[in-house]
Amino acid sequence: MAQKPSIPKGTRDFGPAEMSGRNYIFDTIKSVFKTYGYMPIETPAMENLGTLLGKYGDEGDKLLFRILNSGDAFSGVDFGSYATGDGKYNSKALSLKVCEKGLRYDLTVPFARFVVQHQNELSFPFKRYQIQPVWRADRPQKGRYREFYQCDADVIGSRSQMNELELVQIVDRVFTLFGINVLIKVNNRKVLAGLAEISGFPDKVVDITVAIDKIDKIGLEAVKAEMRERGLTESAVSVIEPVLTLKGGYAEKISVMRGLMEGRSASGIVSETGLKGLDELDELFGLIEAAGISQEAEIDLSLARGLNYYTGAIFEVKAKDFEIGSICGGGRYDNLTGIFGLPDMSGVGISFGADRIYDVLKGLDKFPKEVGTATRILFANMGTEEVKYLLPVVRALRESGISCEIFAESSKLKKQFDYADRKAIPFISITGGDEVSKGQVNLKNLSTGEQESFGKDDIDGILKFVS
């Protein structure tokens, strides 16, 4: 009995059409990374669990896919000692006993591990990009997968705002090439820390961050309510509130914020950290202005981004003309490699969301026409002699970079035309005995109906006709 084929839930097959779109996305992003001197690396899908555990919080640890040790994984394990009664076991401890490896959960931790492990072979600042799948045992749902690609660029070993500038420029260029209008939102974690300080609750920076991160989803009033629930006083909330709705250009926003951080808020508290963050933002936007960008970049003081390891600039990119979450994001971190024994390495990175970018390009019909059509000419198979006659012609066309197919079987012409139709092949050649005897090759443009004959050595003529 044959097995009904299926794949694990939360995973996907990508057929030719989707792959063409995805390759277009990755190739475009790579080509931009390269013009900024970013170099590719790849790390193994499997990491030692010690590398992964504890890096993503307790929830993250549960979402790691673990690999059963190979060979006899179970013999010698004292299962009884893991029993917790009622047929239940301490799965956490037991899985560590029988699994040493896990699938990577993101590209950031493997990158940190890579930098530390290979530090003596690398030139710093080290600029790398990495495009590989990651795996998470999340509950599958619409738009959330258990296997998906991340597409990251990071530079590590430099504190200069030049690096932030480059990432903004890369984002700008990538989405301009895609023809997607975006808003590049920028903030700085030090400004958020400063906000916590001047509100009088310097220890509540995480609470404040978590609350204001939701402003787009739940609105200002709900964010204020959440800050109160998280223990902020009314006066603290009133210090923070106006910041979240601040309008104007970057210079104006920075100027107002500088006033507050210098002690001119209701609390009168001065924040050195906040001022440092504003200096960084000021420097970055000065550089952006000097470089000139095609898209819009703005300071968004309500931008927080969830990840706790960010310590400086944070970025988030939204498509202006398509309703979807953030399609790119990132930020600066100061101690990513510390856990692996290399302290004081500041870095900054961004990550492009390939699945969402695919949806935006598709939704806005922005994929270039060439994407998805592979074969340019189908040579109908009229019999062995005709095929042998055509082979050198087809070879020359292929070596000129034109994708050609000779139909493999000398089937009825209808079947061959159907094949061209289903593969959206724009040109067909029906070269039969007549053409062979005249030394010709026949070509037809399937969309215009235009037809022409060429001498079999007139490769240039054929190239011109099909280009």
Place this chain on the structure above:
Amino acid sequence: MAQKPSIPKGTRDFGPAEMSGRNYIFDTIKSVFKTYGYMPIETPAMENLGTLLGKYGDEGDKLLFRILNSGDAFSGVDFGSYATGDGKYNSKALSLKVCEKGLRYDLTVPFARFVVQHQNELSFPFKRYQIQPVWRADRPQKGRYREFYQCDADVIGSRSQMNELELVQIVDRVFTLFGINVLIKVNNRKVLAGLAEISGFPDKVVDITVAIDKIDKIGLEAVKAEMRERGLTESAVSVIEPVLTLKGGYAEKISVMRGLMEGRSASGIVSETGLKGLDELDELFGLIEAAGISQEAEIDLSLARGLNYYTGAIFEVKAKDFEIGSICGGGRYDNLTGIFGLPDMSGVGISFGADRIYDVLKGLDKFPKEVGTATRILFANMGTEEVKYLLPVVRALRESGISCEIFAESSKLKKQFDYADRKAIPFISITGGDEVSKGQVNLKNLSTGEQESFGKDDIDGILKFVS
């Protein structure tokens, strides 16, 4: 205490230099696949174990990496019922209880699963290529890894020798582009089956195949000895022996073999299967002759290839000027999709060995010079004002496709030169206050020492100097 970073044994990190070489290999192969109308697909790293088990023999089943079920994998498992005494367990049965998924072992079985699962969305003959990692819990040793890329092209749904021809042409073109001289060895499983028939041991085709597959490694005498050990009589061996050392062009070999298969061997047995295989080889080599290829292709009657699912043509490619095993191989199979419920789909495919091709290109120094050098110009950082002055120039160069870096920090020039040196950047610009006041950009070719100044808007002049 910091963790000492490491990766699982048998896996690898690829740094920028290796990645450049690997991308060159994959990009070259992809570009050739495309000119033949092959389209990319990707399948998930994890497959249901039911898809993988039993497809690679008992040994293969043991080499599958299994993924522990997520959530609480152990509770409710009656471990006692799997105990076999002495603290040992039936690992095979127990692992099926706690693991539903495994990492793919090759790309062929997932491809078969894909074709069956998506048969209604595909146009047949379906030509796909697939370049993804696979995982095997093999004992790691030199040149054998637990994670490695496979790079496969297959066409399914056509019995025509045109498909075999295309694969030979693809191999020919790929290695010609690489500048590697190769010998493309071709045989046909039906001829091997015929050989078993005329030797009088039609049931021993696997034994004969396994033995003669080793001829390159152990030599003719040892192969004969092995055939005897595997139960062949002296007269059977004497029917097979001359075939293994047959010399001459394809037409000559086919002619001699046709005689034997028609009953003119010592046994006098006629093999219809063998004759069918010879017809296929004859047709294929006739097509190769008509198409013209740049490399050498020959019939090698001792070529067997281990995999049992091949039923027609088989291929193997060897580098002529570098000692290493086969760098590419493949063949025709008649019933790959049958196990998943789609019978009678004949297909043929090849697989390129990326790791070995990398070693050959490196060993023969055939990587193009550009491979591995990313950045073309390093703009030294002489301070914020100079950087701001340069930013529009650098932007224009990048948009023209030139990879540029501005050093992120205004460090000592020696440090900046060292960075250019370690990254093998061929041009440097030291544009200071003097050049800024004159509206110029300074450029130096680091290998020739040649130096020139350009107006800051003279992007064409700069492009010419660095190209």
